[in-house]
Amino acid sequence: MHNIPDAPTIEGATHLHSGKVRDLYRLDDGHLLMVASDRISAYDFVLDTRIPDKGEILTRMSLWWFDQLADLVPNHVVSTDVPEAVRGRAVVCEELAMYPVECVARGYLTGSGLLDYQSTGEVCGIALPRGLVDGSRLPAPIFTPATKAAIGDHDENVSYEAVVSDIGRDAAERLRDLTLEVYARADGLARERGIILADTKFEFGTRLRGDAAGDVVLGDEVLTPDSSRYWPADEWQPGRTQQSYDKQIVRNWLTSPASGWDRASGDRPPALPAEIVERTRSRYVEAFELLTGETF
Structure with missing residues (x-):
């Protein structure tokens, strides 16, 4: 970064x-x-x-x-x-003593999971049915962990067994179960509000002090548009890129001819136009208000 x-x-x-x-x-x-x-x-x-x-x-x-x-x-x-x-x-x-793993839950196939599936038919070692496309809903949510990358590098998808070898089987099982449990709760709440939670990542750690030392705790941010992929449920259409409540507006502009930026050049991206800034801000506000029912 x-x-x-x-x-x-x-x-x-x-x-x-x-x-x-x-x-x-x-x-x-x-x-x-x-x-x-x-x-x-x-x-x-x-x-x-x-x-x-x-x-x-x-x-x-x-x-x-x-x-x-x-x-x-x-x-x-x-x-x-x-x-x-x-x-x-x-x-x-x-x-907290943070676990060195990004705990990712996916209910839908897109992003790096889609790329893995297209090349191997699997995501993080989990075999998936044939014929899935960008935006397909998975038969059941899956735990697809990733390594925490240094700033400037991509997180790298890894298998569950790689997590086991890194932190031990008991801790890996606990993180996997908690990740899927939290995802299920969040997916249900989002769906009631007309939003699909396609995937999300959590970070967990353990308590360092007191009688509860060693207990698993949810840390960092949780279920924000920066750590999650939210889609409008009424616009969901597998087989294409979904509209999302996040910084996709920024990504789209940067890779459009209007920005004048060549992603492969290694040069820094240009400043964002005021219109892109306001549209992005509005998207974040919309996600907040739809999910929480509060006015920002």
């Missing part, structure tokens, strides 16, 4: 790490501050252009989903009482 800007200085917090969108700070022993910026990434670049309010939308959506899932798995959020400079787009969270 190229050109991630310096994280802002926050009084009383020590900067630890910056990712594509989030900045992580240490507050004290056991507590971190996770800040969602308005950055947006595409094709392994963090773009120079920001999407206004994106960080707040992602934070509020994650908090809403954590509430919907609280009876299935605990989460890392401790408080939303955060420094004024990042109010509304940050949470105080519990420090």
